[in-house]
Amino acid sequence: MRELSEIEARLKSIYAIHPAGVDYTHIYADQLPEIAERAGVSVSTLAPHPLNDELLEEEYFQRGDNVAVFRHIRYLPPVLHKHNFFELIYVNRGKCGNYIDEKMISMEQGDLCIISPKHIHALSAYSDDADIWNILIRISTFETTFFDVISDKDVLSAFFMHCLYGGQDKSCLLFHTGGVENGRLHYLLEALMEEYGTKKKYRSRMLDSLLSMIFVTLLREHEEDVAFPMGEKERSGDNPMQLLSYIQRNFAFLTLQDLAAHFGYSVRHTARMLKDSTGQNFGDIVRDLRLHKAAELLSNPDLAIPDIIETVGYSDVSAFYRAFKTYYGMNPATYRRKHRS
Secondary structure, three states, rough: OOOHHHHHHHHHHHHHHOOOHOOOEEEOOOHHHHHHEEEEEEEEHOOOOOOOOEHHHHHOOOOOOEEEEOOOOOOOOOOEEEEEOOOEEEEEOOEEEEEOOOOEEOOOOOOOEOOOOOOOOEEOOOOOOEEEEEEEEOOOHHHHHHHEEEHOOOOHHHHHHHHHHHHHHHOOEEEEOOOOOOOOHHHHHHHHHHHHHOOOOHHHHHHHHHHHHHHHHHHHHHHHHHHOOOOOOOOOOOOOHHHHHHHHHHHHHHHHHHHHHHHOHHHHHHHHHHHHOOOOOOHHHHHHHHHHHHHHHHHHOOOOOOHHHHHHOOOOOOHHHHHHHHOOOOOOOHHHHHHHO
């Protein structure tokens, strides 16, 4: 267990004497003076960074860095805030509370939460054994690492894009990675933390490279371990990632009715889950996957176009040609000439 820092020990002593003064699931920044009066000391003066309701890049990032890594201060009052950068919260040990979307999410060891800019949340860690890492990423860097990792041919891209940009109720992702200390993801996160604390040559470039590797590993090994805070319409046990993964594997001849029956949902509920989690309906998702697969197969000159059309699940040749030209701006034969392998 990591020893408490001087600041954390001071905060803990205040908490022990005046638990009602700091033990909140969340507070607003303008409540800090009231807490200071109850506790007999200004908690804000103990924090190394401002306890404001809006956090800005210039307060957290060193010049030339695209990534900033901090250990969350234990026993710090959980001030509701937003920021103009992405944040990854990783539970290295213990647990913490993440108050978001007006509900408390309990994060356990190995959990990793990605929070998009401008999304209001508060973090609380009231125990000695908590070791929570805050990884801050500039918007431009997040988009060139995280979204470059995801191929535009993958159904998951629509899911992640919608979760992080599609509305206030889907602006964070929670990965349950299991907390395997010798796992690849944990090793890379430790390397990121260690590199951030050095002043070695090419430090910023190394941080960017490690971040890209973290996202690759996260999606390669934990893509089906992702969840998001339940909105009012979601049911416990719903997992849109299972639906999307199944579609990814069976898109050529899959119908919405088949998908619903496979998972034991009604057709209406299945359709709504897909729309809520990706912003697309079932038909759009399947069309995109079929056309992307067709484009991939067209790069092989040994495959006949009629065989490709049949392989990706189109029974109507004219419909395929219309859809392909609309999507790619050219017919399949022209696409093949331009992308011959």
